[in-house]
Structure formats: C-alpha cells, structure tokens
Amino acid sequence: MLNRVKIVLIIIFLNWMMLILLFYIVSSMIVPLEIHGELPSAFLTGLLKVLIAVFLFTLWLYIWNLSVKTYFMKKCLKQ
Amino acid sequence: MMILYIASILAILLSFISTYISLRYYIKFAILHGITGKDIHKPNQPDVAEMGGICIVVSIIVGLVFLFPFIQENNFKVKVLSVILTLIIIAIVGFIDDLKTLSAFKKTVLTFFGGIPLLFLKAYYPYIKLPFAGFARLHYVYPFLIPLAIAVTSNAVNMMDVFNGVMPLTSLIVLTCIALTAIINGHFNELIICLVVMASLIAYLPYNKYPAKVFPGDIGSLSVGALIGVLSIICKAEVVAFIAFMPFILNGFHTLMSIHGLRERAEIIRPTIINEEYKLEINKNPEAPIVLASLFLINGPADEKTLIKCYIVIALFSALLALLTMYLMYMVGMC
Numbered sequence: 001m002l003n004r005v006k007i008v009l010i011i012i013f014l015n016w017m018m019l020i021l022l023f024y025i026v027s028s029m030i031v032p033l034e035i036h037g038e039l040p041s042a043f044l045t046g047l048l049k050v051l052i053a054v055f056l057f058t059l060w061l062y063i064w065n066l067s068v069k070t071y072f073m074k075k076c077l078k079q
Numbered sequence: 080m081m082i083l084y085i086a087s088i089l090a091i092l093l094s095f096i097s098t099y100i101s102l103r104y105y106i107k108f109a110i111l112h113g114i115t116g117k118d119i120h121k122p123n124q125p126d127v128a129e130m131g132g133i134c135i136v137v138s139i140i141v142g143l144v145f146l147f148p149f150i151q152e153n154n155f156k157v158k159v160l161s162v163i164l165t166l167i168i169i170a171i172v173g174f175i176d177d178l179k180t181l182s183a184f185k186k187t188v189l190t191f192f193g194g195i196p197l198l199f200l201k202a203y204y205p206y207i208k209l210p211f212a213g214f215a216r217l218h219y220v221y222p223f224l225i226p227l228a229i230a231v232t233s234n235a236v237n238m239m240d241v242f243n244g245v246m247p248l249t250s251l252i253v254l255t256c257i258a259l260t261a262i263i264n265g266h267f268n269e270l271i272i273c274l275v276v277m278a279s280l281i282a283y284l285p286y287n288k289y290p291a292k293v294f295p296g297d298i299g300s301l302s303v304g305a306l307i308g309v310l311s312i313i314c315k316a317e318v319v320a321f322i323a324f325m326p327f328i329l330n331g332f333h334t335l336m337s338i339h340g341l342r343e344r345a346e347i348i349r350p351t352i353i354n355e356e357y358k359l360e361i362n363k364n365p366e367a368p369i370v371l372a373s374l375f376l377i378n379g380p381a382d383e384k385t386l387i388k389c390y391i392v393i394a395l396f397s398a399l400l401a402l403l404t405m406y407l408m409y410m411v412g413m414c
Contacts, residue, residue, distance in 0.1 A: 001385055004375045005392045011374075012325055012393065016400045019322070020210060020407070027211040043219065050220050065336050068329070072369050075377050076361075 007071065015064050022060055026053050086149035087271040094142030094275045098282035101134040106286065106293050116294055120242065120383045122357050127291055130177050132299015135279050136170040139306070142275040155268040157200045158313050162272055162306070164196035169233055169305040173298030186297075190233045193305045194226030197312060207317050210408045228317075229308040235327040236304030237297060238334060241372065242387050244288035246295060247280045249326065249394040250303050254280070256323040256401045257307070260316035263405065269314045276306050289384055318408070323401035326393045330371040337368035351376060358382050 030049050109115060109128035116129040143163050150156050172189045175181060181189070197203055205221035206214045217224070240246040254277050261270040280303065286293045295303070311320030321328075338347055348367045351359045358380035361373050375381065375389040 001388055001392070004378055004381065004385070005389050007377070008326075008329075008371065008374050008389075008393055009396055012329070012397055013400070015325065016322060016397075016404075020404070023210045023318075026215075027209055027213075031209075031215055046219060050217075061332065064329075065333065068333055068369060068374070069336075072373065072377065076363070 011064075011068060011071070014067070015060070018060055018063065022056055025056065083149050083151070086146055087274075090142040090146040090271070091274050091278045093145055094138050095278035095282045097141050098134050098138040098279040099285075101138065102131060102283065102286050102293060105131060105134050109293070116296075118243075118291060120353065120357075120359065121290065128293040130174075130296035130298055131283070131286065131293035132170075132173065132295035132297075132302055135283050135295065135299050136166060136302050138279045138282070139166060139276055142279070143272065146271070146275070152268065158202045158269060159272060161196040161200045161202035162309050162313070164200075165193045165229065165305055165309050166302055168195070169193045169229070170298055170302045173296065173301040176297040176301070187230060187234055190230040190301065190305070191226040193229035193233065193308075197225050197229075197309065198222055203312050204315065208315060208408060209318060210404055225312060228312065229305050231331075232308035232311075232324065232327075233301040233304035235324070235331040236307065237300040238331045239327050239371075239390075240295060240300040241370075242289075242383055242390065243291040244284065245387055245390045246300050246303065247284045247287055248387075248391055250307060251277060251280050251284070252391075252394040252398045253307055253320060253323045253327075254310065256398050256405075257310050257314050257316045257320050259402065260319045260405055261314040263409065264315055266314050269310070273310050273314060276303075276310065289387060319401045319405050322404050323394075323398045325397045325400070326371060326390070334368045334370055354380055356380075359386060 030052050033049055033052075034045070106128040109130065110126070114129050115126040117124045118127045140163055143159050147156070147159055150159065169190060172181075172186065172192075176186055203221065203225060205218045206216050207221075209215050236246060236250060239249060254273060258270055258273045258277065261267070261273060283295070283299075287295065307320065307324070311317050334347075334350075348364050349362055350367045350370045350373050352362045354360055359372065359376060359382070360380040361367075361376045367373075371390065371393070372386055375386055381389075
C-alpha cells in the first residue's frame with residue numbers, strides 16, 4: 001500500500017513546501033508593500049496586493065497541476 | 080458558564096445519539112421505499128440506502144438548536160445561527176440534487192449561497208492568520224472569499240465521496256485539525272460547534288464504513304463540506320484547514336482541469352474501471368479525468384479496501400502537515 005501512496009505523499013509534501021514559501025513571500029514582500037504617490041487610496045494598494053497574491057496562488061496551482069499531469073502521463077506511457 | 084458547558088456536552092451527545100439511532104430506522108425506511116443506490120464497487124452491486132446525510136443534517140441542527148437557549152453571548156449566538164442557516168441552505172441544494180440531478184454549473188452556483196448567512200450575520204472577522212506574517216487584514220476581499228470557500232469545500236467533499244467510509248473519515252480528520260486550532264486560538268465556543276458536527280459524523284461512520292449500509296447522498300456530502308468551510312472561518316483556522324484539505328483540493332482540482340470545466344458526474348468518463356476480479360484499475364481512455372484514485376492505481380489494480388486505506392493515509396499526512404504549519408505559526412507567536 002505504501003508503494004501506492006508514496007508518490008501522492010511526495011506531491012503533497014512538495015506542494016506544502018511551496019505553499020509555505022508562498023506564505024513567506026506574501027508576508028515578507030507583499031503585505032508590507034507601500035506605494036507612495038503613485039496610487040492615491042489604501043483601497044487600490046490593497047487591491048494590488050490581493051492581485052499579486054492571487055497571481056502567486058494561481059501559479060502554485062498551475063505548478064501543482066503540471067507536476068501531477070507530467071508524472072501521470074510519464075507513468076502511463078511507460079506502461 | 081457552567082450551564083453552557085453542561086448544555087454543550089448534552090448537545091454533543093444529542094447529536095451523536097440522534098444520528099446513530101435515526102440512521103438505524105432511516106436505512107430500513109429507505110430500503111422499503113426504494114431510496115437506494117447501487118454499490119458499484121462490490122460483486123453483485125448490492126442496493127444500499129441513499130441520502131443518509133439527512134440524518135446527519137437533522138441531528139446537527141437538533142444539537143445546535145438544543146444549545147441555543149443556553150447561550151448568553153451574542154457573538155456566539157450569531158455564529159451558531161449562521162452555521163444552522165448555512166447547513167439548511169446547502170442541505171436543500173443537496174436534497175434537490177439527490178431528487179432531481181442538477182447540472183454541475185447550477186449546483187456549484189447554488190452552493191455559493193451557503194455563504195450568505197455568514198455575510199449577513201457578520202459571523203466572521205475579516206483577517207487571516209498567515210504563517211510568518213501574523214494577521215493579514217482583508218476588509219474588502221474577505222467577504223467575497225466566504226461564498227467561494229463554502230462552494231469549494233462543499234463540492235470538493237462531494238467529489239471525494241466515492242468509496243465506502245472515505246467521506247466521513249477524511250472529513251473527521253480535517254475537522255480534528257480545525258478543532259485543535261480552535262483550542263490553540265482559545266475559540267472554545269466555536270469548538271463546541273465543531274464537536275457537535277464531529278459527534279454526528281462519528282455516529283454516521285459505522286453505517287458508512289466498508290461494506291456500507293448507507294450512502295450520504297449529495298445532501299450529506301455537500302452539507303459536511305459546507306460545515307468544514309464554515310467552521311474553518313468561524314474558528315479562524317483558514318490556513319490549517321486549507322492544508323488539511325489538500326487531498327480534497329488535489330482530487331477536485333485535477334478532475335476539473337482534466338475535464339476542462341464543470342460537468343455532471345454522468346457526463347464524465349469514469350476515471351477507474353472494475354475488472355473481472357472486482358479490482359479497480361485506471362481507465363486508459365485519454366479523456367478520463369485524473370483523480371486521487373488514478374494516482375493510487377498507477378502501480379496496478381487494487382481492491383476497494385486498499386484504496387480506502389490509501390485515502391486515509393493521505394488525509395492523515397495532510398493533517399500532519401497542517402499541524403506542522405500550526406506549530407510554525409505558533410513558534411513565531413502568531414497563534
């Protein structure tokens with residue numbers, strides 16, 4: 001049974017590590033982001049932060065999907 | 080305060096006992112009235128009682144309604160009320176879907192309405208606790224995320240309900256993580272709601288475990304999923320719940336990506352097929368979606384029992400990572 005779950009465990013672990021890294025980037029770079037002069041309101045600054053975070057999150061999902069798909073296709077082709 | 084604690088224990092017991100007893104009678108009633116579905120993973124494909132989720136929904140509502148008069152704190156009353164209303168909305172969606180199959184798009188859109196009670200009753204705090212960052216204020220964005228969270232969790236749990244006992248067991252693992260976060264964050268009132276839900280699922284488990292005597296139906300799986308979403312919001316366990324929920328996301332997300340959008344179950348090519356030995360194997364059709372079971376079966380066919388064990392191992396591993404994340408948050412003094 002361990003042989004069956006091994007690869008899923010690795011995929012989940014790698015994605016968890018990437019998620020933690022994403023949280024670190026969000027907290028150290030995006031949350032403290034202050035734009036002076038360019039954007040007039042706090043609302044717009046907040047919106048920009050959210051958009052960057054959403055983009056990073058989508059990228060995370062994309063990498064996740066790509067890794068599973070690549071592994072699955074490779075394994076299927078071998079068989 | 081003492082009365083509230085005694086009432087809480089009674090509400091938890093009530094939720095457990097009413098689920099356990101009502102299911103015993105419901106199974107007989109469902110079989111007698113033809114409310115059944117075929118267990119396709121077993122030889123002879125036996126008829127199994129469907130829509131057992133009704134008993135879970137009713138028992139949780141009974142437990143929470145019993146608790147309601149003993150609550151003095153307004154904030155807690157609002158949270159209990161919002162959980163009950165969300166549960167009712169999603170249960171209605173699930174009930175309609177069980178009776179008359181809704182299109183995947185309609186079902187997904189309708190589950191968004193489950194977030195309305197939380198929004199209107201303001202049963203949320205518009206911030207998220209992130210590892211390393213502490214509180215991230217999301218005054219404008221958070222309200223939009225609530226209906227999305229309810230829709231995602233309810234539909235993801237619905238998609239995970241494929242083998243006997245997988246839905247209650249994996250959901251219980253996620254709910255345990257939420258409960259532990261509630262304890263660490265000092266949200267003891269919210270913990271009571273969580274325990275009422277968990278008690279009902281524990282009582283449901285003996286009936287749904289392999290070989291299942293009852294299926295939850297969409298009413299059960301959508302409702303349990305919505306409750307995971309609501310509880311992660313009111314217990315301020317969004318990040319921990321998200322990580323514990325990763326197997327559900329993996330399963331649901333890859334299904335959606337492989338079928339390119341929302342489709343009803345009947346429209347999707349089955350990801351697995353059953354061979355002559357009644358073992359499951361991957362469907363080699365290139366249009367079949369990639370689900371968690373496909374990844375488990377990549378090394379060869381397996382029986383249902385083995386697959387159930389695989390799901391549990393993955394859910395436990397994600398829960399471990401969720402707890403590790405909670406520890407990381409705690410270490411930097413954010414919890």
